[in-house]
Every structure is written in C-alpha cells, then in structure tokens.
Amino acid sequence: GRQTIDRQVDSVCPYCGVGCQLTYHVKDNRIQFVEGRDGPANHGRLCVKGRYGFDYVNHRQRLLTPLIRKADAPKRPEMDMDYDNPLRDFREASWEEALQYAADGLKKVLDSRGPAGLAGFGSAKGSNEEAYLFQKLIRTGLHTNNVDHCTRLCHASSVAALLQMVGSGAVTNPVADVDKCEVIVLIGSNPTSNHPVAASFFKNAARAGKTLIVMDPRKTDIARHAHHFLQFHPDTDVAMLNAIMHAVIELDLVDKAFIEQRTEGYEALKQHLQEYTPERMAPICGIPAETLYEVARIYASSKGSMIFWGMGVSQHVHGTDNVRCLIDLALISGQVGREGCGLHPLRGQNNVQGASDVGLMPMVYPDYQRVDNQDARHRFEALWNTTLDPDPGLTVVEIMHAILDGEIAGMYIMGENPAMSDPNLNHARQALASLEHLVVQDIFMTETAHYADVILPASAFPEKTGTFTNTDRNVQMGRQAIDPPGQARQDLEIILAMAERLNLNWDYNGPQDVFNEMRRAMPSIAGITWERLKKESSVTYPCRKEGDPGQPVIFQERFLRADGKAALVPAHYSHADELPDDAYPCILITGRQLEHWHTGAMTRRASVLNNLEPQPVAMLHPEHLQQIGVQSGQAIILRSRRGEITTRVRSDSGVTPGQVFLPFCYYEAAANLLTNEALDPDGKIPEFKFCAVQVEPA
Ligand code: SF4
Numbered sequence: 043g044r045q046t047i048d049r050q051v052d053s054v055c056p057y058c059g060v061g062c063q064l065t066y067h068v069k070d071n072r073i074q075f076v077e078g079r080d081g082p083a084n085h086g087r088l089c090v091k092g093r094y095g096f097d098y099v100n101h102r103q104r105l106l107t108p109l110i111r112k113a114d115a116p117k118r119p120e121m122d123m124d125y126d127n128p129l130r131d132f133r134e135a136s137w138e139e140a141l142q143y144a145a146d147g148l149k150k151v152l153d154s155r156g157p158a159g160l161a162g163f164g165s166a167k168g169s170n171e172e173a174y175l176f177q178k179l180i181r182t183g184l185h186t187n188n189v190d191h192c193t194r195l196c197h198a199s200s201v202a203a204l205l206q207m208v209g210s211g212a213v214t215n216p217v218a219d220v221d222k223c224e225v226i227v228l229i230g231s232n233p234t235s236n237h238p239v240a241a242s243f244f245k246n247a248a249r250a251g252k253t254l255i256v257m258d259p260r261k262t263d264i265a266r267h268a269h270h271f272l273q274f275h276p277d278t279d280v281a282m283l284n285a286i287m288h289a290v291i292e293l294d295l296v297d298k299a300f301i302e303q304r305t306e307g308y309e310a311l312k313q314h315l316q317e318y319t320p321e322r323m324a325p326i327c328g329i330p331a332e333t334l335y336e337v338a339r340i341y342a343s344s345k346g347s348m349i350f351w352g353m354g355v356s357q358h359v360h361g362t363d364n365v366r367c368l369i370d371l372a373l374i375s376g377q378v379g380r381e382g383c384g385l386h387p388l389r390g391q392n393n394v395q396g397a398s399d400v401g402l403m404p405m406v407y408p409d410y411q412r413v414d415n416q417d418a419r420h421r422f423e424a425l426w427n428t429t430l431d432p433d434p435g436l437t438v439v440e441i442m443h444a445i446l447d448g449e450i451a452g453m454y455i456m457g458e459n460p461a462m463s464d465p466n467l468n469h470a471r472q473a474l475a476s477l478e479h480l481v482v483q484d485i486f487m488t489e490t491a492h493y494a495d496v497i498l499p500a501s502a503f504p505e506k507t508g509t510f511t512n513t514d515r516n517v518q519m520g521r522q523a524i525d526p527p528g529q530a531r532q533d534l535e536i537i538l539a540m541a542e543r544l545n546l547n548w549d550y551n552g553p554q555d556v557f558n559e560m561r562r563a564m565p566s567i568a569g570i571t572w573e574r575l576k577k578e579s580s581v582t583y584p585c586r587k588e589g590d591p592g593q594p595v596i597f598q599e600r601f602l603r604a605d606g607k608a609a610l611v612p613a614h615y616s617h618a619d620e621l622p623d624d625a626y627p628c629i630l631i632t633g634r635q636l637e638h639w640h641t642g643a644m645t646r647r648a649s650v651l652n653n654l655e656p657q658p659v660a661m662l663h664p665e666h667l668q669q670i671g672v673q674s675g676q677a678i679i680l681r682s683r684r685g686e687i688t689t690r691v692r693s694d695s696g697v698t699p700g701q702v703f704l705p706f707c708y709y710e711a712a713a714n715l716l717t718n719e720a721l722d723p724d725g726k727i728p729e730f731k732f733c734a735v736q737v738e739p740a
Contacts, residue, residue, distance in 0.1 A: 046069055046074070047067045047068065047069050047074060048068065048069050048070070049067075049068040049069075049523070050065050050066070050067055050068070051065065051066045051068060051504075051521050051522070051523035052064075052065050052079060052519075052521060052579060053065070053066055053503070053504065053519075053520045053521045053523060054081075054392065054510050054512075054518045054519075054520045055088065055091070055092035055392060056095075056167070056392055056502075056503035056504075056644070057091045057092060057095065057391075057392055057639050057645075058091070058236060058237055058238075058389075058390065058391065058392060058639075059237065059388065059389030059390055059391060059392055059394060059395065059512055059513035060083050060084065060217070060237050060238075060239045060240050060512060060513060061081070061083045061084075061392060061510065061511075061512025061513065061514065061516055061518055062078060062079075062081060062083060062084035062087065062088050062089075062092050062239050063078070063079040063080070063081025063083070063084060063518065063579060063580070064076050064077060064078055064079055064088060064092055065077045065078075065079050066096075066504055066523040066524075068523050068524060071524045071525055072100065072524065073096050073097070073099065073504060073523060073524060076088065076092065076093055076094075076096055078092070078093075079579075081516075081518070081579065081580060082216070082218065082514065082516055082580055082582075083216070083217065083218070083239070083240075083512055083513075083514055083516060084239050087239045087242060088239065089238030089239055089636070090238070090636060090637065090650075090651070090654075091238075091636075091637070091639060091645065091651065092239075094648070094650035094651060095639070095644070095645055095648040095650070095651050096504070096648065097648055097649055097650075098502070098644045098645070098647040098648040099485075099502040099503075099504060099505070099524070099527075100527075101486070101647040103128065103486055103487060103647065104485060104486065104499075104502075104527050104528070104530065105484065105485060105486060105487065105491075105497060105499035105500075105528075105530060106499060106527055106528025106529060106530060107134045107135070107499060107528060107529050108134070108135045108136065108137055108139070108140030108141075108496070108497065108498055108499060108529070109129065109132035109133065109134060109135060109140070109494075109496065109497040109499075110132065110133055110135045110139070110140060110143055110495070110496050110497075111131055111132055111494065111495050111496070112131055112132060112133050115130075115131035115132070117474075117475040117476075117493050118475060119468070119471055119472040119475040119476070120468075120471070121461070121467075121471060121489060121492070121709075121712075123487070123489060123492040125709070128487035128492070129487060131492070132497065135496075137529065137531070137539075140496050140497075140498060141498070141536075141539050141540065141543055142543060143495075143496050144454075144481040144495075144496045144498065144540060144543075145540060145543030145544055146543075147452060147478070147479030147481065147495060147496070148160060148184060148452050148454060148479060148481065148544065149544070150452075150478075150479065151451045151452030151478060151479055152184060152185070152452070154451075155449075155451060157184060157185035157186035157188075157431060158186060158188075158449060158450070159449065159450055159451045159452060160180075160184045160186050160188060160450065160451075160452045160453070160454075161180075161186065161188035161189065161190075161435070161436065161441045161444075161450050161452075161453050161454075162176065162177075162179070162180035162184065162188065162189045162453065162454045162455070162456070163189075163190060163191055163438070163441075163453070163454075163455045163456065163458040163460065164176040164177060164180075164189065164190075164191045164397060164402045164456050164457070164458070165191055165192070165397065165456050165457030165458050166191055166192050166193060166390070166391035166392075166393050166394035166396075166397045166398075166402075167391055167392070167393065167457050167503075168393065168397070168456065168457050168508070168533055169393065169396075169506070169507075169508025169509055169510060169520065169533075169534075169553065170393065170396040170397070170399070170400050170508060170509045170510065170511060170517070170557070170560065171508045171509065171534060171553040171556035171557055171560070172456070172508060172533045172534055172537065173191070173393070173396065173397040173400045173401075173402045174400040174401065174402075174408065174556060174559075174560050174563075175534065175537045175538070175541075175550075175556055176189070176402065176456055176537055177189050177400065177401045177402045177403075177408075178426060179454075179537055179540065179541050179544065179546065180454070181426075181430060181431070182426050182428045182430070182546060183540075183541060183544035183545070183546050184454075184544070185431060186431055186435055187404045187405070187413050187430075187431050187433065187434055187435030188404060188435035188436050188441060188444075188450070189402060189403070189404055189435060190402070190403055190404050190435070190436075190437050190438045190441065191394075191397055191398075191402045191403070191438075191458060192390075192391065192394065192438070192458060192463060192640075193394050193397065193398045193402070193403065194403075194437050194438040194439070194725075194726060194727060195357075195438060195463060195464075195727065195728065195730070196353055196356065196357070196389075196390045196391075196394060196727075197353075197356050197387050197389065197390070197394070197727075198356070198361075198437070198722075198725035198726055198727040199356045199357075199358075199361030199362040199364070199365055199722050199724065199725030199727045200351070200355070200356050200361070200365045200387040200725070201387075201398065201725065202362045202365075202722075202724040202725040203362045203363075203365035203366045203369060203611075203724070203725075204365070204369065204385070204387075205410065206366075206609065206611065206724075207366065207369045207370075207373075207603075207608055207609045207610070207611055208369065208378075208385075208597065208601045208602065208603070208608045208609075209601050209602030209603035209608075210410075210596065210597075210601075210602045211398065211410060212395060212399075212515050212596075213384070213385065213386040213387060213389075213513060213514060213515060214378055214379075214384035214385045214386065214595065214596050214597055215348060215381070215382070215383065215384035215385075215386060215594070215595050216386075216514035216515075216516075216582075216594050216595075217237075217240045217243055217350075217386065217388075217513065217514060218243060218514075219348060219381055219382050219383075219384070219594075219595070220243050220244060220247040220252065220348060220382075221243075221247065221250075221382075222346060222381045222382030223247075223252060223344075223345075223346040223347060223348045223382035223383060224252060224253065224344040224345050224346050224347065224382075225252065225253045225255065225340055225341055225344040225346070225347035225348070226244060226247060226248070226252055226253070226254050226255065226347075226348050226350065227255045227257070227341060227347065227348065227349045227350070228244065228254065228255070228256045228257070228258075228264060228268075228350050228351075229256075229257040229258065229279070229349070229350070229351045229352075229354065229355055229368070230257070230258060230279070230351050230352050230353065230354020230355035230356070230364075230731075231258070231264075231350060231351055231352030231353075231354060231355075231388055232258070232260070232262040232263075232264065232352065232354075232633065232634075233264055233350075233352070233388065234262060234263040234264050234636065235262070235263075235633075235634055235635055235636040236352065236388070236390070236633075236634050236636075237352075237388050237513075238636065240350075240388065240513075241263075241264060244264065244267070244350075245264070245267050248267045248268070248269070249267075253269050253270075253340055253344070254267055254268045254269055254270075255268060255269065255270045255271075255272070255337055255340065255341070256268035256270070256271050256272070257271075257272040257274060257282070258271075258272075258273065258274075258354060259273060259274060259275065259276040259354070259631065259698065259701070260273075260631065260696050260697055260698075260701075260703060261273055261695070261696035261697075262696055265696070270333070270336070270337060270340075272329050272333065272337065273328070273329075273698070274327045274328050274329050275326070275327055275328040276618075276629055276631060276701065276731070276732055277358065277617060277618045277732050278326055278327040278328070278615070279355060279358075279360075279364040279367065280360060280363050280364060280367055280613050280614070280615040280616070281318070281323045281326045281327045281615045282323060282327035282329060282334070283364070283367035283368065283370075283371060284315055284318035284323065284367060284613070284615065285318050285319065285320040285322075285323035285324070285327070285331075285334045286320075286334050286337055286338045286341070286371060287311075287315050287318070287338075287367070287370060287371050287374060288315045288316070288318045288319055288320060288323075289320050289334055289335045289337075289338035289339070290338045290341070290342045290371070290374060290375055291312060291315060291374070293335065293338060293339055293342070295338070295339065295342035295343050295375065296342070296374045296375065296376075297342075297374065297375055297376025297377075299376075300373070300376035300379075301373070301374060301376075304373075304379070304600075304601070304607055304608060305373050305374075305607055305608045305609070305610050306605075306607050306608075306609055306610065307609055307610035307611065307612075308374070308610055310610070310612060311370060311374070311610040311611075311612050314612035315612070318615075319331075320334040320335055326615070341371070341375060341377070342374075342375040342377075344377075345382070346377070346380070346381070346382030346383040347372075347375065347377045347383055348377075348382065348383055348384055348385075348386060349368050349371070349372060349377075349384070349385055349386065350386045350387075350388055351365070351368060351386075351387055351388065352387075352388050353390070353633070353730070353731065354633075354731060355368070355387075356387070356725070356727060357727055357728070357729060357730040357731040358618065358722065358727075358729050358731055358732060359616075359618060359619045359720050359721065359722050359723075359729045360613075360616050360722065361722045361725055361727050362722050362723075362724040362725045363613035363614070363616070364613075365387070366611045366612075366613045367613050368385065369385060369608075369611075370610050370611065370612075370613075372384070372385050373608050373610055374610070378597055378608075379595075379597040379598050380595065380598060381595055384595070384597075386513070387513075388513055389512070389513035390640075391640070392510055392512065393510040393511060395511045395512065395513060395515065396509070396510055396511030396517070399511060399564070399566070399567075399583075400560060400564070404434050404435030404436055404437055405434035405435070407419075407422050407563070408422075408560065408563040408564045409563065409564040409565060409566050412434075413430070413431070413432065413433070413434050413435075414432060414433065414434055416432075419432055422563070425559075425562060425563055436450075437726040438460065438464065438726075439464065439465065439719055439721055439726065439728055440721075440726065441453075442460070442464060442469065442470050442473040442474075442719075443473075445473040445474070445476060445477060446469070446472065446473050446476065450477075451477060451478040451479065452477065452478060452479040452480070453477055453479075453480050453481070454481045454483075454540070455480065455481065455482050455483070455484075455490055455494075456482075456483040456484075456500075456533065456537070457483065457484055457500070457533070458490065459484075459488045459489060459490045459640075459641040459643055460474065460490055461474055461488070461489035461490040461492065461493060462488070462489045462490070462641035462642075462706070462709065462712060462714065463640065463641050463706070463714065464714060464719070464728075465714055465717040465718060465719040465728040465729070465730060466684045466685075466714070466715075466717060466718065466719040467685065467712055467714045467715045468684060468685050468715060469684070469719065470714075471489075471493070474490060474493040475493050477493070477495075479495050480493055480494045480495050480496075481494065481495065481496050481498065481540075482494035482496075482497050482498070483497075483498040483500045483533065483536055484497070484498075484499075484500055484643075485499070485500050485501070485502050485530070485643075486643050486644075486647065488641070488643050489641070489709060498531075498536050499526075499528070499529065499530040499531070500526075500530060500531065500532070500533045500536060501526045501530060501531065501532045501533055502526070502644075503520060504522070504523040504524050505522060505523075505524055505525060505526040505530075505532065506520075506522050506526075506532045506533065506534070506553075507519070507520065507521050507522045507552075507553055508520055508534070508553045509553070509557060509575060511583075514582070514594070515582050515583050515584075515594075516580045516581070516582050517567060517570055517575065517580065517581050517582070517583060518575075518579060518580045519575045519576060519579050519580075534550075534552070534553060534556070538550060554572045557572055558572070565584075565586055566583045566584045566585070566586070567583045567584075567585060568585070568586050568587065569585040569586050569587040569588050569589065569590040569592075570583065570585050570592075571588060582594050584596065618729060618732040618733075619718055619720035619729055619732075619733075620683070620718050620720070620729075620732070620733050620734050621734060622700075622734045623734065625736070626681075626682060626683065626734035626735055626736050627700070627734070627736065628700050628701065628702055628734070628735050628736065628737050629700065629701045629702070629732060629733075629734065629735070630680070630682065630701075630702050630704060630713075630716055630717070630732070630733050630734070630735040631701060631702070631703050631704070631731055631732065632703075632704050632705070632706045632713045632714070632717060632730050632731065633703060633704075633705060633706070633731075634705055634706070634707065635655055635705045635707065637651045637652075637654045637655040638651065638655060638705065638707040639707070640706075640707060641706070641707060641709075642707035642708065642709065645707070646707065646708075646709075657690060657708070657710070658687075658689040658690065658705075658708035658710050658711035659689060659690050659691065659692050659705070660678065660680065660689045660690070660691050660692070660702055660703065660704045660711075661691070661692050661693075661694035661696075661697050661702070661703040661704075662678075662691050662692075662693065662694065662697060662701075662702055662703075662737070663693075663694065663695060663697050663698060663699040663700075663701070664693045664695055665699045666697075666699040666700060666737075667691060667693055669699075670737060670738065670739060671739060672691055672739050674691060674692055674693040675690060675691070675692075676690065676691060676739070676740075677689065677690050677691070677739075677740035678690075678691050678737055678738065678739060678740055679736075679737075679738050679739075679740050680702065680704070680716060680735050680736070680737060681716075681735060681736045681738075682715075682716040682717075682718075682733055682734065682735045682736075683734070684715065684716060684717075684718070685715030685716050686715065686716075687711040687712065687713070687715055687716065688711060688740050689704070689708070689710075689711040702735060702737060704716075706730075714730075716733060716735060717729070717730050717733055718732075718733040
C-alpha cells in the first residue's frame with residue numbers, strides 16, 4: 043500500500059515507443075507498484091505492460107556476476123540451453139578478469155583480421171547515452187561501421203523511404219494530433235497489442251466523430267472501432283495504395299498548390315499510376331473498387347488526415363515501396379506539414395527512435411549524417427579525435443551472413459537477442475555459434491548469451507538514469523529508482539570499462555556528460571539541456587537552440603531535402619520473396635501480443651504478464667482448424683523450408699483461412715525458426731510478415 047512507500051521516482055515505461063511517463067513507488071530497493079504520470083504521450087494512462095510488467099527486475103534468473111564460458115563447454119549451433127539451469131556452460135569471474143577477457147578477445151580478432159572482422163549490436167532498449175557511446179566505441183575502438191540494432195528489423199524500410207522523399211526519418215506529427223484531425227488511417231498496425239495507449243487515443247478519436255479507416259490482412263481489435271475496415275490480401279499493399287492514389291487523381295482531389303510548390307516528380311507519378319485503376323487492383327488486393335474510391339475521397343478531401351503504420355507495412359521485401367506509397371498519398375493530397383495530418387510510423391521499442399537518432403546504424407553517424415559523406419566524416423573525426431572508416435558497415439542480417447562466410451569473427455552485443463529476433467534462426471544461431479569471440483552484455487541469460495564467450499551482467503531500466511526518445515520525438519528522462527542486483531553494473535559504466543581496455547582515452551562522468559557531447563554532435567537536439575530535461579521531463583526535437591520550445595509538427599515550411607521540396611517516388615507492385623505453393627500452402631504472419639514484449643526476455647519473466655499468456659500459441663481461423671481436425675488448445679506442427687515448431691492453437695476469426703498468425707516471443711516455439719531472411723533492397727529489413735508454411739496436427 044501507499045503508506046509503506048519510502049520513495050517515488052518519475053521515469054518512463056521500458057516497453058513500447060509510445061513512451062508513457064510513469065512513477066515508480068519504491069520501498070527497500072524494490073518497486074512496489076507503478077502509476078501513470080501526465081506525460082505528453084499518455085496523459086496519465088498506462089497499459090498492462092507498463093503497469094504490471096516491472097517485477098522482471100527481481101527475477102531469480104537476473105545475472106549477478108560476470109561469466110566466462112567453461113573450457114569444456116563447446117558452442118553448438120542448435121539451441122541446447124537448459125532453461126532451468128541456464129548458466130550450465132559458464133563459470134563466475136571477477137569484473138577485472140571478465141572485462142580483460144572480453145577486450146582481449148576483440149583485440150585478437152582485430153589484430154588477425156582487421157576491423158572488417160568485427161561487429162557490434164547495440165540496443166533500442168537502452169538509453170540514448172548508452173546507444174551513442176556504444177556506436178562510438180565500435181567506430182573508434184574497433185574501427186568499423188559494422189554496428190546496428192533492431193531498428194533494422196522494424197522500421198528500416200520506413201526510414202529509408204522517409205529519408206529519400208522528405209529528408210527526415212522520424213514522424214511528422216505526434217499521436218495526440220488525432221484530436222485535431224478528421225480522418226485517421228491505420229495500416230499494418232495492431233495498436234491494441236503493440237501501442238496500447240496510442241490505441242486508446244485512436245478509439246477515443248473514433249468515438250468523438252473522427253473517421254477511422256483500418257487496413258490490415260488480419261481483423262484485430264481496432265478494426266471493431268473502424269468506420270471502414272479494408273482486410274486486404276497480405277503482400278498487396280502497393281497494389282491497394284496505388285489504386286487509392288489513382289482514385290485521388292481521377293476524382294480530382296489532389297492538392298494542386300501543394301504539389302506545385304512543395305513537391306517534385308508529380309507528372310511521372312501520375313503517369314505511373316495510370317495502370318493501377320481501382321477496378322484492376324480490386325481482385326489483386328481483395329478490396330472492392332468502390333471501397334477504394336470511397337477511401338480515396340474520404341482521405342484526400344478531409345481538412346486533416348493522418349496516416350499511422352506499423353510492421354505490417356515495413357517488414358516485407360517491398361517494405362520501402364509500401365512506405366513510398368503512403369508518403370506519395372499524403373503528399374499528393376496535401377496531408378502533411380500542419381497540425382492534425384501527416385505521417386507517423388509507430389515506433390516499436392521505447393528507444394528505437396533515439397537509438398537510430400544517435401547513430402546506432404552502419405550507414406550514418408548521429409543525426410543521420412552519412413558515413414560516406416566526407417564532410418560528415420571529418421566533423422566526427424574532429425569531435426572524436428580519431429580517423430574513421432569511410433565505408434558504410436553491414437546491417438543485422440548481413441552481419442550474420444558475413445560470420446558464416448568467415449569474414450566476421452568477433453562481436454560485442456549489448457542488450458539484443460538475435461538468437462531469437464533474427465529471421466531464419468537456424469542460420470543465425472549457427473552464425474553466433476561459429477564466432478571466435480562473442481561478448482554479451484545483458485540482464486538475463488538470453489538465447490544469444492548462450493553462445494557467448496563472456497557475459498557482462500548489466501542494468502535494467504529502473505536501475506539507471508538516461509534519456510529515451512519516443513515515437514513522437516519527445517526526448518524524456520528515465521530516472522534510476524533502484525540499484526542493480528549483485529555485482530551487476532550500469533550499462534554506461536560497462537561500456538566505459540570496455541573502452542578503457544580498448545585503449546580509448548575517454549572521460550565521461552555519467553550520462554549528463556555524454557548527453558552534452560551528443561548535443562555537440564546532433565543539431566536536432568542542440569538546444570536541449572540536461573537541466574531542462576530534469577525539470578520538464580520531456581522536450582520535443584527538433585530543438586536547435588536553447589529556449590526553443592521544440593517542434594511537435596515538422597515540415598510546415600519546407601522538407602529537409604536539399605531543395606526543401608519533397609520527392610514523389612513511384613512504386614511498382616511486386617511479390618513476397620516466398621509465395622505459397624503445393625508443398626507449403628499456407629501464409630505465416632508473425633507479430634506480437636499485448637502481454638509480451640519482443641523476444642520475451644523481460645515479459646516472460648514478469649509474473650503478471652507471463653501468467654496471462656504463459657505458453658506459445660498460434661492463431662488460425664476456425665474453419666481452417668476444422669479442416670485440419672484440430673481444436674482450440676490442441677497442438678499443431680508448423681513447418682517452413684527453414685525450420686519447424688510445435689505450438690498450441692487458438693481459434694481467431696480475424697485471421698483469414700489459410701493464414702497463420704504467430705507471436706515471436708516464445709523460445710519454446712520460436713517463430714523465427716520459420717521466417718525468411720530475404721531482405722528489402724533499400725531498408726535491408728527481412729520479410730518477417732510473409733513466408734510459406736505447412737500446417738498439420740501434432
Ligand atoms: Fe508502456 Fe507502451 Fe504500454 Fe505506454 S503503451 S505503458 S509505453 S507498453
């Protein structure tokens with residue numbers, strides 16, 4: 043109860059990109075309960091994850107000491123982790139021994155193979171300061187741009203299209219702008235599960251009379267609130283969106299002044315869209331032509347229409363093309379550049395926006411300054427007092443290929459779990475097992491840590507202070523509420539200790555020092571002071587000068603491309619990499635559930651959440667279940683060309699017969715054993731949302 047609390051600490055939720063502000067109520071170094079705070083993104087609300095998902099920090103499996111792999115414990119490519127005794131293959135070590143061993147192993151690879159033999163994965167679960175220092179360590183200590191994180195797996199294609207067409211990869215308008223719009227389009231997103239507090243904004247807006255249009259191959263909860271629900275065939279986004287644009291043009295609802303003054307490439311786009319008539323696209327996408335016309339009319343003629351999208355759009359080999367269509371649609375309709383309209387890719391993890399902004403990516407330094415741009419490189423060489431590799435590094439999935447090709451032999455992985463999150467896990471696990479030297483920094487014995495040579499026990503969210511950037515571009519302060527357990531250390535401290543052993547002469551006294559350097563490196567946040575963050579808890583970037591209030595809505599005057607104009611880019615309709623056939627006749631779609639977070643490392647160890655959804659489950663249509671003679675609660679085998687899992691099923695009439703929806707958080711039935719690692723050529727994002735599978739009773 044409240045009377046037994048000795049401290050209240052204001053912070054942010056560790057889970058999704060909505061970035062809800064909350065207060066930890068602490069007694070005896072333990073969080074007793076959590077309450078929502080009145081932040082710009084949540085207005086006091088929290089979902090079940092934010093409210094009840096905190097006791098993972100006290101879980102008995104927290105890593106409490108540094109660990110080194112036992113000499114007689116070989117790494118096997120197949121996952122043979124004993125989940126009851128996960129430390130089986132490791133011995134305890136002192137921090138001194140573990141750090142030296144970690145750094146020596148990386149240096150050995152550097153000496154034998156050069157920088158191209160090394161790579162690092164940072165994390166969107168960590169703070170901006172941790173992400174910034176981690177990429178700086180990989181670039182300046184290991185001398186390679188092979189540094190990436192899970193943004194590659196969620197919105198890399200969105201960022202590629204946005205950077206190309208409007209010059210900035212972040213959202214144009216905050217979620218709360220739905221109060222100011224007339225029409226909300228939600229595509230490829232299941233916010234009730236993945237951005238629950240944002241979903242409450244959408245539902246309230248729909249109730250208040252805004253028109254909600256939902257487009258998704260799966261009928262999820264939010265579709266029940268929609269005025270128009272377009273259950274289009276998976277993989278046909280470009281066909282459907284091009285048809286809607288065709289209709290906007292045919293109905294003469296384009297914003298001619300906006301196109302003329304603020305865009306380029308309209309004539310070519312118009313020409314390209316001629317063949318994409320709603321009548322011709324209807325049978326391809328499964329949406330009647332009248333509906334496509336109707337949606338085009340509603341979207342383009344309103345005073346303000348917002349588009350929100352999720353992984354259903356981005357995780358395809360044509361993910362960048364899917365997003366190009368959304369941007370084109372907004373631009374030709376003039377629905378961008380003021381309050382209550384715009385483009386909003388809903389960010390997944392609580393700091394995936396921030397980790398990308400601070401340069402935790404192979405092709406860009408902080409603030410998206412390209413590593414292959416000589417001026418940018420010289421600026422960072424001066425700031426960091428070093429020489430830098432001029433070539434962009436490899437991305438997440440490319441790094442796994444490079445390991446198996448014998449090019450990369452050493453890795454430092456902080457807070458990511460590619461042995462669960464990468465596509466085609468048998469391949470990814472084989473790669474991790476074949477590394478000469480793997481350093482893992484995490485709070486639990488993750489599937490990835492199982493392949494480590496040395497494990498550095500790190501801090502959970504409430505155990506450290508730092509800044510986090512949510513989907514709305516709010517930079518928010520997360521504050522330390524409790525101490526790390528055992529000998530576990532704060533991540534920033536561990537990165538600094540590693541830097542010292544990699545002969546980097548760094549001098550930072552805590553996250554504030556790092557943030558101040560970030561301000562010098564990043565014009566977009568140059569105006570944000572640590573003091574102001576402490577006082578206001580949230581400041582929106584761009585914020586270029588001290589005293590600048592920050593800009594919740596961007597592109598009001600100009601786009602961020604060199605000439606200030608947006609580029610309209612046509613997209614051709616193309617197929618998934620692997621289509622169903624006689625041998626593998628069903629379509630697998632992967633995703634998340636409300637109660638669990640990504641690979642499950644935290645939420646499967648949060649007691650309330652794991653009790654709500656304790657075991658793997660696949661969703662199939664009741665007719666499909668009947669056809670294969672399986673009832674809800676019974677088990678099936680799912681098999682793709684890459685792997686096989688066994689899972690229980692749940693009947694879900696929102697899934698189309700012949701399709702299977704599978705959450706990816708369960709190690710017992712890892713969805714990514716099945717998924718396809720084929721990449722989008724621009725965003726290098728894998729096709730998590732579509733592959734061919736067989737389904738049979740277990
Ligand atoms: Fe946390 Fe997202 Fe839920 Fe808010 S909506 S409480 S940020 S998981």
